[in-house]
Amino acid sequence: PKDPCIVLVTGAAGQIGYALVPMIARGAMLGLDQPVILHMLDIEPAAEALNGVKMELIDAAFPLLKGVVATTDVAEACKDVNIAVMVGGFPRKEGMERKDVMSKNVSIYKAQASALEKHAAPDCKVLVVANPANTNALILKEFAPSIPEKNITCLTRLDHNRALGQISERLDVHVSDVKNVIIWGNHSSTQYPDVNHATVTTSSGEKSVREIVTDDNWLNSEFISTVQQRGAAIIKARKQSSALSAASSACDHIRNWVLGTPKGTWVSMGVYSDGSYGIQEGLIYSFPVTCEKGEWSIVQGLKIDEFSRAKMDATAKELAEEKSLAYSCLN
């Protein structure tokens, strides 16, 4: 049997946390043959609720779950962690300035970066979910210099899965027959969901989405805005933000990263830009990636048309602005 993998979930008493920890304990993140030990971190006001989640995890009697730590101590939470899923953060409240929210999250991610740097396993893989996800990941990278930058990512898989879902609904095909959409850029409303390379498996073979969806107008406007605004639509309907889909996508992100992407398929991940596709180095930007043996690589050589170029640059510009705002909060 394999040794247990230690998985940290921060913000574990929150609503994504509550959906995510049972998925991890059931093997949805690391596989049905991989035992796990869960480390759950939250802050003092949520300590009692966090302990309640721990009680439920015990009560669920998960065969793969070999241990649970519920704590408000960052060092204890980060100890020997192999996978860190950073869901905890400071939410934007009504009337708050962007700069104030950024400043709160910068200080959280700076502190948690240092704790991971000191206490986590040296090859720890990090996924930042909490918003502003790309910029929180960037701050984490800055303050955890011994963790390789390739190990620090942010979640855009939910947006990716939403794009697959929209195409599948539109064409009335199963979502698993749609692949290779791309989310470029920021996990925000400037993200660019791109279908130019996406395909659908049909009874007569693989077809491009552009070929089957003949309504260019829908693909170029409504499809894009529906994916960009899906988070807001969920809040409107549920009076709470998306949680089960976010949790499920976080599992998809880590599972593909660790266990690989299927041949011929890519996924979207927020990763440290190396300048690919002319995206400024030093931003955490969502790219199409394939994964093998625990490492992602950006899919190269895709043709980018003018329409895409403008949208990819606009979301990069927003990330560059977020980066300077975040740095101004450090001073």
Ligand code: NAX
């Ligand atoms: P909740 O408010 O339900 O949960 C957040 C939890 O984090 C709370 O329990 C809170 O006490 C805890 N927390 C706050 N500061 C902390 C700290 N310093 N250390 C540890 N824990 C801390 O929010 P939830 O709906 O679960 O969403 C969590 C985050 O995910 C938010 O930032 C949200 O914006 C972000 N999202 C990101 C998505 C993505 O695709 N990247 C999609 C879903 C979600 O909106």
